Amino acid sequence: MNTAEETPLLEARNLVKTFSGRSGTRAVNDVSFTVRRGEALGLVGESGSGKSTTARCVAGLLHPDSGQVLIAGQDVTRARGRALRATRRRIQMVFQDPYSSLNPRMTVADLVGEGMYVHGIEPDRVRRRDRTVELLETVGMGSEHLDRYPRSFSGGQRQRIAIARALAVGPDLLICDEPVASLDVSVQAQVLNLFGDLREKLGLSLLFIAHDLAVVHHLCGRVAVMNSGRVVEQGDREQVYTSPRHPYTRALLDAVPVPDPAAERARAAGRGAVHTQNHHEEKR
């Protein structure tokens, strides 16, 4: 019992993924991390860092060239058939763009209910609909939306629907790939609050992929920083944000615009000093 509890919910071991055509560049290069039960791990990096490819390998949407993905200790990169499906149920994915990730021809009821049907969780149509209503309430939406199509919803609402759809199969872990990146700041606040609630209420674990370091700071207790396919630094939120060890992490943090005019001026002055210093060094 004890050992089972100590097994991380998700473990990525030495993941490698190469895309052909790009002269063998490793999009993901020896990436390892764990997510414990109830934990939120933020995977941050700039575009091209490999964070989305990593997420897709973990979610089973891409097959890694080598390395393993273990869910509750079980290697899903080798699993097949029924065992694979049962394990896959435990992790669900939420994508960045709620405009392309929801089938425009399906109603909200179908979108949210599909997983319950496919996984045989709720074969009964009426009960499935009841459960769908509950799920919509969980994400802050009313039952009056059941028979509407995605096009009638704003971006924030679509993201709520996508989250309800992911929650429908009762996952332990949500993999979220930039789930708030295309939302307005006020809507982003709503969705971030929702993620906070879900973690509290359902004990949900998160693998949260984002480029926005403030968003990750807000939501994730642990952070892994990716650059050029590698995790250059990972650790607790406090450590990574207040005493980053890797120069890349420091450079990233230094570039984040802060909504505070005085702080920004102080930093610009600091940057100016560094620039002149560099100039002097170049001249020497």
Add this chain to the structure above:
Amino acid sequence: MSGHPTQGTPLLRIQDLCVSYPTPDGLKEVVRGVDLSVSRGERVALVGESGSGKSVTARSVLRLDSEARTSGRVLIDGQDVLEMNSKEVRRVRGARAGLVFQDPLASLNPVKTVGWQITQPLRIRGMGRREARRRAVDLLGRLGVADPARRFDDYPHQFSGGMRQRVVIAIAVIAEPQVLIADEPTTALDVQVQAQVLELLGELAQEKDMAVLLITHDLGIVAGFAQRVAVMRDGKLVEEGDVDRVYASPRHPYTRALLDAVPRIGDQPGRRLGTAAATADPVSVSPEGEEL
């Protein structure tokens, strides 16, 4: 809304600007009476969420949407752009007012070299090829493009996203316009490149004493770039003022709500973010989506 003392006559003066677009259900008013001025050497940010009308306001300054129905006045150095014929407007673009857009790929011509594109504003005004080339190469170097003389003959696809945006900035400023309008100029860029591009824009603006109007949704960028900020919602300015004053003691509830919605590094993690700025009933959003 006014009340802020501006030194001398503002270079850009928007007065009671209203903009409507024809839709199947008749005209839709997107900008509803905006007053805003930018003086020489001043950097003003127009901030708002999608659908607020901030981009439409910026585009109207140079009459970029032929479908838009506008009223009010847009004065650049005292001359009303809304009253000009299309030939006169073309003369204003580039020479008196430069433009930088969000998406550098969409604003560059893929089949022309970047050098050709950067020198156009000068060539159109009759400058010789060699002189134009010399200035363009200088400017590219200034903007941090390595080996600018060689890169001059490259095509946009040979540049990275950040470098492309530098090319767009070069096109916008090469003819040394007095007014620069930048519409989400760094939204498509990574955070480090964003910081560099904003710094460059700021330096150039200062050096040439330009009046800059920056359109953005990012309150962090506003804080670092602008001296004055105007907050827009539903086609109207709800608040305007000095950045320090607005961030420290916002007067309008919407401004307060926006500032409260932003997560900040250093805040208590997981704090309840303010959601009052979100539209009360988002279901009423049109089926087509919210942004025009």
